[in-house]
Amino acid sequence: MKNKKIALRNITLVALIISSFIACDKDFASIESDIINNNNATHFNSEIEKFNVITYNKKLDPVQTNNLPINMLGVYNDDLYGQTTASIVTQVSTSLLSPDFGENPQLESVVLTIPFFSTATSIEDDGETIYTLDSVFGNSPIKLSVYENNYFLRDFDPSSAINDVQNYFSNGFTTIDNISASQLESVLIYETPSGGFTPSPLEIPIYEDGEIISRLAPAIRIELDLAYWQQKIIDKEDDPELSNLNNFKDYFRGIYFKVEPIAPDDGNMMLLNLASTNANITLNYTNDPITTGGDRIKDTYVLTFSGNRVNLLSQLNFPIPVGNETDGDEKLFLKGGEGSMAVIKLFNGDIIDNNDPNDNTFEAFKNDFVETDVNGKFIASKRLINEANLIFYVDNTNANLNASQEPERILLYDIKNNIPLADYFLDAANTSSPVDSRINHLGRLERENDNATSDGVRYKIQITEHIKNLLLKDSTNVNLGLVVSGNINIEANNAQFSVLTGDDSEERVPASSIITPRGTVLYGNNTTDLEKRVSLEIFYTDPNN
Template identity: 45%
Template sequence: MKNTFKALKITFFSLLFLTSLVGCEKDFSIIESDVLGEGNANFLTSTDSIPVIAYNKKLNALQVNNLESNLLGVFKDPEYGTTTASIVTQLEPVLEDVDFGLNPVVEQVVINIPYFSTPIGIDDNGNTTYQLDSVYGNTTKPIKLSIYRSNYFLNDTDASGQEITTQNFYSNASSTTNSVFNGRTTINFDDHILEEILSENTFTPSSAATVVITNEGADNETRTYSEPAFRKELDNEFWQNTIVAKSGELELSNENQFKNYFRGLYFKAEPIDDTNDGSMFLVNLESTNATITITYANGEDNARVDNTYTLRFTGNKLNTFINDFETTLVDGDNVNGDTNLYLKGMEGSMAVVDLFGTEDLDGNSIPDNLDTLLKTYRKTDENGDFIKDEDNNYVLKRLINEAHLEIYENDSKVINTLNDNGDEYHKYDRIYAYDIKNNIPTIDYLVDPTESNNALNSKIISLGQRNITSNQEVNYKVRLTEHLNNIIQNDSTNYNIGLVISNNVNYTNNSEILNSSDNITSVPSASIITPRGTILYGSNNTLEENKRLKLKIFFTEIKVN
């Protein structure tokens, strides 16, 4: 009887079987005998630990427009230092070519931008209470926040080349200014300020529900409660002169004319003192509740009618970053691997994992262990050639039940402090892995059915959560079972794995790197809207064996009698 493993089918169904067992377990379960194991007289299970090469990649000039959400504020990372994030955004009118009527006068202007929050209970008055989900840093430390009218036009298209393409904007975090690259020049948004619209010298985000009062003080006063938001009243005169006074004119006639006339807002965050400390938070500019609402009255003196004119943040928008780092980030050693791996969000750093050896940028050969792996897991004939069965499948002598990268946090460098809520500072860190060659998630991520709207508990089979072991060590596991099976069984390409830090593993979009000089052309956008950072042990052989990043394979093979 021929012993041929059709392992892809087995591992896929065993993966589904695994999900019914692990549920929401914090760490991976190792399948050593679920399918074929020690209880079977013909098979046995064992483990391989394979060294890999893991090294750092410093990230510069990352695409910062078209992000899912935007960071605003000041964040002082205990390992890396301070980053300041500001926002530039266009506005778009909900209605075009509006006639503001007879004698229109602005009565109130309110800007409202929701934070990301979760309902957590009901207060004594029956109103919902909330927790802010994406606030980072010292949440009790205020920042200075200014809003300006910007005179820089955020183009949709780039017509500078032979073909018209989408215009992207790229970070310039090594600068001391709120600036970006557009691929040709540097734009400093401080050079494009027209007027100041709002100034808050000591601002901190609040988790309190947003309260809107109608007919205040009257018998029919009502109060409406909604999600926490950045909500402020703006100066009536500015909007009267800038918007309402343009009634019936070309500037408000359509979206394009409006964008050219009112080019956008610049939200500028700054630390308030030389400690460079503060809070940073995600804002949801894509929300339908992210608006500037102009309330105005028009009509005859004895028949005034209230109306509203609404602007939304649905046009182009981007982040700017300024890094003031205490840790120097550099490209790593892609031959010997690095001792420490620096994962830092925004314009920071990522890690590259070379599983079996590739060629470096200069074409010098790096030792390739892939052939050894294939000969270990595939059957060969007397000439050393791989054997296939009648269905053209490789005949395997080992079946991979589980494969994952085992990664340890450098506990001597990572500061495990508590944040203002009493939670461990790094508690919500996740490591997101992706296929560098194709800029897509790994196949293990794609077949992972453990999806959740709560990103901390999503994709926990393919991307392990931060785990504290019984020895008080901290590790992560990144599953590559299907990735290896595809290589062994289907001759799929062995691509490098990119590792970034993320607080939202559900967000799989990519951001381009401007003028990349190697094969890393994009990074996951989720790492750009994550201010956090961590430091991991790398793969350099100067490290203790039990600390090194490695590939662990749990396999089943035929017993040799």
């Protein structure tokens, strides 16, 4: 009897295992997103199909640059696109209102500090930290001038009926006025010596009585004139200008960092985070001791660069060809800042047209891959999409395209909704090394022989989830934008920035394309070089009958 029970139990177990395989097979067949290839598929054939796309150039008008997460400062010379100059005007603020500077206050020093993005690589025996600078392009000196700004950077747009935030653009304009040079350059506070300014990777030791009391990471660090700050701040101790923040911002309207090239084709460009708490102007002062004969009391008054901040960009006009929206362009010119971008039309930009009995390119694609009802809604998959890619080849025939200046990253996004694609949010972010972030979706620049100093070859942009959404979720086949990106991660938390079009049209661009001076040239869909022509490639599996 016992043996019979065991036998029955074994038969039941076998039946359960068989039924589980059947259930798994049913589940497997119902998952349209499974990736299958020739190594693991026995019942499917893996295939590839290429689809035409239309790609064309679009030159950008002045772009919104107020309150960017990162700012450019300096002069950048691109062998192809020419010279870009980036200056900054920013409000300053303080957390100490109605300050008490004590009896007989005397300024000892005024120091402006703006840290660079840097990485510590080692520590010497004497305690010095060795750094490498990140986000600094070029190493030739520039002229740096610091002015008191007299233009009031408004919070709100006075022409708006609903108190919209005031936008400022890269050419210094708003929708109603512009920032004049005479207002920006109200009072000269500092000017670099004749040798100019070049970013240094060296640690900055802070001394007191001949001893190092602290060490700072590499930064712009400038000692400013005492007389100006004595009159501007210290002497205003009991006046209403320092009594509240609104009064202060109207009284001291900010700082203008103006840069100019020293030599025609030289310079350096820095990316800076002025919102950092370590970026400030510190007034070091002393006042009389409380007790007679005691040492003077040391204290500080700190101004930060919080509030409104605008990047002012000046670029030599590189002739970007007018884009051919119908047939596409031979070459695509991508340039950061107030530069240029490309528009990508998948499936010729077609959308579902129920009034036309003939299938267009997009409708034919959907009919090949999915079954839909009379309303075009998804019913079942005919083919399973494994991977979908756009491959953009670099135009290495352009003699002015310098390998050292080629951008490592480009960004593809949804122009209609002004957001990254679904693939962006599903890819892994690398916060410690943005250049290596989300590389499954937005592949890094592939270079010859995988050599970091060699010419760029291509960018591979994977848009598998975007294509699946077109099929399975009945998403609209929107136009896509392609831009250079200075930091892929920025797009996760920042709304896109406006473009000053000069008409009623609304255009936006990703923030990460504004904070980089770099540019490149890619082959478009209309090139005669068939091997370099951009296309949409889709890898899929088709179940055998």
